Amino acid sequence: xxxxxxxxxxxxxxxxxxxxxxxxxxxxxxxxxxxxFRGAEWLGLAPHVEEDVAYSSITQxxxxxxxxxxxxxxxxxxxxxxxxxxxxxVEERRNGTYLEKRNGEGKYLEDPxxxxxxxxxxxxxxxxxxxxxxxxxxxxxYQPLAYVARKVLMEHPYHLAHWKLWIQQLQSSTExxxxxxxxxxxxxxxEFGDVLELGTxxxxxxxxxxxxxxxxxxxxxxQKEITEVLLDVPNATLGKRYGSGRNGEHTADLVQAxxxxxxxxxxxxxxxx
Amino acid sequence: MYNYVEDGDSKTTxxxxxxxxxxxxxxxxxxxxxxxxxxxxxxxxxRQALIKLISMHGISEIMGALPEKEWVPKAPTLRRKLGIxxxxxxxxxxxxxxxxxxxxxxxxxxxxxxxIMEDLLNGDLKFHNVFHMPTKTWADAGxxxxxxxxxxxxxxTNMLDASYGPYQRALQRICQEEVFHAQHGESIxxxxxxxNQYQRDILQESLNRWWPALLMFFGPxxxxxxxxxxxxxxxxxxxxxxxxxxxxxAFLSKYMPRVFSLGLTVPDETIRYDQEQxxxxxxxPDWEVFKEIIRNKGPRSKERLxxxxxxxxxxxxxxxxxxxxxxxx
Amino acid sequence: xxxxSDFYQVYEVxxxxxxxAPMQHQFSLLAPNKEMAMMMAQxxxxxxxxxxxIWVVKQNDVRKMSSEERQNWTKRLDNKEYRTTKGYGYLRxxxxxxxxxxxxxKEIMSWKEVKRK
Numbered sequence: 118x119x120x121x122x123x124x125x126x127x128x129x130x131x132x133x134x135x136x137x138x139x140x141x142x143x144x145x146x147x148x149x150x151x152x153x154f155r156g157a158e159w160l161g162l163a164p165h166v167e168e169d170v171a172y173s174s175i176t177q178x179x180x181x182x183x184x185x186x187x188x189x190x191x192x193x194x195x196x197x198x199x200x201x202x203x204x205x206x207v208e209e210r211r212n213g214t215y216l217e218k219r220n221g222e223g224k225y226l227e228d229p230x231x232x233x234x235x236x237x238x239x240x241x242x243x244x245x246x247x248x249x250x251x252x253x254x255x256x257x258x259y260q261p262l263a264y265v266a267r268k269v270l271m272e273h274p275y276h277l278a279h280w281k282l283w284i285q286q287l288q289s290s291t292e293x294x295x296x297x298x299x300x301x302x303x304x305x306x307x308e309f310g311d312v313l314e315l316g317t318x319x320x321x322x323x324x325x326x327x328x329x330x331x332x333x334x335x336x337x338x339x340q341k342e343i344t345e346v347l348l349d350v351p352n353a354t355l356g357k358r359y360g361s362g363r364n365g366e367h368t369a370d371l372v373q374a375x376x377x378x379x380x381x382x383x384x385x386x387x388x389x390x
Numbered sequence: 391m392y393n394y395v396e397d398g399d400s401k402t403t404x405x406x407x408x409x410x411x412x413x414x415x416x417x418x419x420x421x422x423x424x425x426x427x428x429x430x431x432x433x434x435x436x437r438q439a440l441i442k443l444i445s446m447h448g449i450s451e452i453m454g455a456l457p458e459k460e461w462v463p464k465a466p467t468l469r470r471k472l473g474i475x476x477x478x479x480x481x482x483x484x485x486x487x488x489x490x491x492x493x494x495x496x497x498x499x500x501x502x503x504x505x506i507m508e509d510l511l512n513g514d515l516k517f518h519n520v521f522h523m524p525t526k527t528w529a530d531a532g533x534x535x536x537x538x539x540x541x542x543x544x545x546x547t548n549m550l551d552a553s554y555g556p557y558q559r560a561l562q563r564i565c566q567e568e569v570f571h572a573q574h575g576e577s578i579x580x581x582x583x584x585x586n587q588y589q590r591d592i593l594q595e596s597l598n599r600w601w602p603a604l605l606m607f608f609g610p611x612x613x614x615x616x617x618x619x620x621x622x623x624x625x626x627x628x629x630x631x632x633x634x635x636x637x638x639x640a641f642l643s644k645y646m647p648r649v650f651s652l653g654l655t656v657p658d659e660t661i662r663y664d665q666e667q668x669x670x671x672x673x674x675p676d677w678e679v680f681k682e683i684i685r686n687k688g689p690r691s692k693e694r695l696x697x698x699x700x701x702x703x704x705x706x707x708x709x710x711x712x713x714x715x716x717x718x719x
Numbered sequence: 720x721x722x723x724s725d726f727y728q729v730y731e732v733x734x735x736x737x738x739x740a741p742m743q744h745q746f747s748l749l750a751p752n753k754e755m756a757m758m759m760a761q762x763x764x765x766x767x768x769x770x771x772x773i774w775v776v777k778q779n780d781v782r783k784m785s786s787e788e789r790q791n792w793t794k795r796l797d798n799k800e801y802r803t804t805k806g807y808g809y810l811r812x813x814x815x816x817x818x819x820x821x822x823x824x825k826e827i828m829s830w831k832e833v834k835r836k
Contacts, residue, residue, distance in 0.1 A: 157463045157471065160478055161455045162697075164705035166486045167748050167759040173479035174762040177472055184468050199467045226460055227693075229700060233708045275761075282758050287711050294711035381466035381528045385588050390466035390528075390581055430786045479766075486763060490729075490747050503727070503749060563746070567767075712751035713726040 120326075122259050125192040137321035138259055139193060140211070141328065144316065144363060145250075146186035147212035150202055151371070152243055153180035154378050155216070158225040164233055175240075175276050182272075185265045192261070203382040207367050207375065213312030214359035215305065216243065217371040234297035237287060238305050241280040242343065246312055248277060249338045250328075258326040281346055288348050299349055310357030313339060316364060420628045425555030428494040436627050439620060440554055441495050443629065448488030449510050450518035455481040456694050457521055461531035470578070474531060477574050480567050487560040494556065511699050513686055522688025523603050529582055529589075529596035535575025537600065537645060541607040543568045544641045545630075553628040583652040590653075597649070598657045602675040604641075610677055611635040642670040729778040730756035732763075734770045742774060753777065 122128050128135050156176030163169035187198035195201060218239070221232035251273070254266040287294040313336045315322055322328050330338075336355070344350050360366030381390070412431050419426065426432055455478050462478055465471040489503055496505070509515035520538055525531060547565055552558040582593040609621070611634055624630045632640070646663075649656065658673045682688065686695065727749045733742045745764040750756035756775040765773075784792065800806030804824065811821040820826065 154463060157475055160462055160475065161452075161459045161482060162701040162705075164708035165749070166452065166482055166489065167750065167763055169482045170479055170486060171759050171762040173475060173482070174766060177475050177479070180468065180472055180475070184472075187468070202468055203466075223700075225463065226697075229697065230704055231701075233705055279758055282754055286755065287708070290711035290713065291707070293707050297707070377463050378471075380464045381461075384466075384528075385586070388466075388585055388589055390470060390585075427786065427789070429783075430789075476766075483763060483766075486748065487746060490749070493729075493749075560746075709727075712755065 120258060125189075125194070125261070128193060128259060133321060134325050134327075135193065137318045137325055138262070138327055139190060139195065140316055140318045141254075141322055142186050142190050142193075142262070143211040145254075146183050146190065146201070147210050147362075148216055148243075148247075148312070149179050149183035149186065151210075151212045151216040151374060152240070153177075153183060154374055155218075155220055155239075158220055158229075159231060159236060162225070162229055162231055171279065175279060178272050178276065182265075182269045185269070189261055189265065199382070203379040204386075207371055208365040210362065210365065210367060210371060210375075211316065212362050212371075213309070213314075214357070214362040214366070214368055214371075215239065215308045215312055217362070217368060217374055218308070219370050219373070232297070232301070234287065234294075234301045237280060237283040238298060238301040240276075241284045241346070242305055242309055243312070244273070244277040244280050245342045246335075246339050248273060249335055249342070253328050253330040253335065256326075256329050262327070284346055302347060302349065303351055306351040306353060307356040307358045310355045311359075311361040311363055311366075313355070314357075314361055314363045316361070420553040423551075424553075425558065426553055427555050428497075435623065437495060437498075439623055439627065440557065440629070441492060442620075443624070444488055444495065444557055445492040445506050445509075445515060446517065448485050448492055449506060449515055450521060451481050451485035451488060453510075453517040453694055453698065454521045455485070456697060457523065457525045457690070458531055458534050460525050461528060464528070465531070466528060473574050473577070474535075477535060477571055480571065484560075484564050484567070487563060488557075491556045491560050507698075507702055511695065511702065516684055516686070517694075518607075519609075519680060519683045519688065520603050520607050521694065522683045522686075522691045523600070524690050526599070527592045527596060528578075529592040530600070532575055532578030532582060532593070533596045533600050535571060536579045537575075537597075537604055537649075538607070539568065539571045539575055540645050541604060541641050543572060544637050544644070545608065548632050548637060549630045551628075552630070557629075579652070583654070594654055597654055601656050601658070602679070605638065605672065605675040606677075606680045606683075608638040608641070609634040610680070611638075639669050642672070646670070726751050728752075728756075730760075730775045731778050731781060732756075732760045733774040733776070734760075734765055735772040736769045737771060742772070747778060750775075 122134070128138055153176045156172065156179065159169075160173050160176070161169060163172055183202065184198060187201045190196075190201055191198045196204075216239070218235075220229070221235055222228070222230035225231075248270070251266045251270050255263055255270060257263040257266065284298065288298045289295075313332065315328070315332050315335075319332055323331050340355075359368050413433055416426070416430075416432060416436075426436075458474065458481070459478050462471065462474050465474050489506060492506065493501075493503055496502070506515065510517065520541075525534065543565070546561055546568065550558060550561050550565060552561065579593065582589040621630075621633055625633070643663075646656075646661070661670065661672045663669070664671050683691070686692070728751070729747050730750050730753065731747050732745045734745055735742050745760075748756060748759055748763055750759055753775055757773065760773050760775055761770060811823075814821050
């Protein structure tokens with residue numbers, strides 16, 4: 118029977134537990150922050166106006182989820198949520214590398230040759246993963262986290278349905294669209310691997326029942342759901358071309374993301390905004 | 391937002407011989423406060439004035455999302471990021487509502503949203519003069535939310551009783567959301583005004599820069615200033631109630647006391663409220679600059695149009711791909 | 720290449736706020752098909768309000784009144800009190816004389832709770 122941990126104070130009693138818990142929280146928070154940052158860059162640039170509005174709601178929800186995890190970290194004494202989101206260095210970030218990837222060519226302020234196929238594939242892959250991971254956290258030994266996971270799962274089905282419909286729409290339409298989706302799926306297959314990892318403290322996370330399944334099962338469940346929707350599933354094993362974001366390995370794209378999202382924050386750290 | 395400000399050299403509406411009896415019945419209906427619907431008979435100049443007004447209004451919402459959007463990923467806290475994202479999302483949403491209204495009016499001409507976008511990109515359809523300005527600092531995000539939106543609220547609420555039913559219904563929705571926008575802007579401004587020296591400095595600098603654009607927001611007082619204005623026909627057809635100058639005066643009355651209460655100044659030492667004339671006396675902005683801006687020669691006109699064009703063209707394959715029904719596997 | 724306008728359709732969006740509320744028309748949107756229309760509807764028009772159900776209907780499938788029909792079919796004479804409680808208001812006084820209350824709308828709608836034995 119797994120021991121229930123009701124509060125932050127209780128969690129702090131066991132250093133090993135606390136360390137694994139924080140590690141898991143940073144993964145959850147940073148994943149949601151980075152993908153919602155990329156979503157925020159898309160605002161105003163989506164293929165048509167109605168989609169722009171719908172996508173932005175998903176982005177806001179997702180950033181709202183990140184806020185809840187950062188708040189849990191704040192309760193555990195790691196500093197203020199805003200500082201955790203804006204102020205941590207690249208090597209301290211725990212998001213999967215695929216989630217920090219730029220939206221395409223150009224910048225959001227200048228020549229944004231963003232690729233909708235990347236947006237669709239990335240969000241579909243991510244939301245499917247998020248469901249799998251959160252379902253394994255909904256019964257976490259850390260009660261405040263289990264509670265947040267169940268809350269997030271309430272809002273999540275719309276997100277997944279949204280991106281699933283886009284995948285289905287595009288992979289069964291014009292040759293051009295099919296091809297673009299296929300290329301982005303192949304690319305994702307080489308880069309998505311670390312998203313499904315739990316990092317160096319995976320064993321402790323399982324041992325303390327912070328999460329109820331391990332990496333292998335996470336991968337299996339995710340792959341099964343993806344395979345049910347994708348027309349073309351690559352044969353290869355899932356790769357992690359850019360290393361593991363779970364261990365603080367990241368790309369230049371994360372540097373760009375952090376420089377942008379913290380530009381005003383960095384301009385005066387003493388200010389209340 | 392956004393009242394109707396017309397370019398001096400735009401095409402004039404061809405005079406169409408009216409059916410006098412229908413025209414009289416139409417005027418009697420709008421005089422009685424009835425609302426005109428998309429498939430009702432309407433005078434040609436009414437339809438065309440509405441198409442220009444509403445497509446400009448709609449496209450201005452969508453172009454207006456761009457200057458604020460620059461600060462969405464950069465907003466300084468998680469709460470501010472979420473707030474400004476929801477606000478800019480609303481602007482896109484307002485664009486959606488208004489484009490739908492314009493599309494139904496254009497239907498008899500066989501035109502669609504595609505034509506509106508193309509008219510914007512080829513320069514036939516103008517977007518509001520205020521959205522040609524740069525947003526240089528975070529304070530500008532607050533300034534747009536507070537005073538630019540404040541001006542927008544003044545001009546939009548003035549049309550809440552518009553004689554055209556679908557437009558007036560869209561405006562009810564829009565104005566309800568503007569209440570959130572107003573408070574969103576005030577909240578950013580308040581934090582800066584009550585913040586440290588650096589924050590107060592960027593706030594004052596922002597207001598100084600935006601001041602001429604805020605005065606120009608409502609357009610010239612009369613056609614003589616810039617060569618053309620459609621405000622008379624708008625009032626005659628009960629689309630809006632007040633003149634450009636009346637709206638500007640209302641804006642100054644509502645917002646100047648608030649500006650001063652925050653310890654801010656405006657770059658016009660002559661500005662004052664004249665008790666006898668019951669109006670604000672202020673230094674006129676340079677209307678020659680205004681004329682340049684509405685011809686897409688403003689400080690950021692080209693860049694904003696380019697962003698919109700890239701987004702539009704770059705995503706064309708997606709819209710084409712939407713032609714078929716999705717296949718569930 | 721086909722024009723985009725050839726496959727974008729207008730969909731009317733309806734939603735229900737709560738179990739006792741009627742389906743209410745919200746607005747319209749452009750979408751290529753009903754699945755996509757459904758996926759856009761909630762976040763475009765009901766971001767800040769309660770919603771428990773949504774319908775999307777292709778505008779072409781709606782038989783709307785024409786302009787003439789709206790003008791000519793929607794006006795009625797004000798002589799139909801017999802159809803409403805207004806025509807039976809005198810009963811209130813009658814029942815009062817017999818020391819009985821009027822079974823008005825408020826009273827009848829309150830009968831949903833019947834005392835259990």
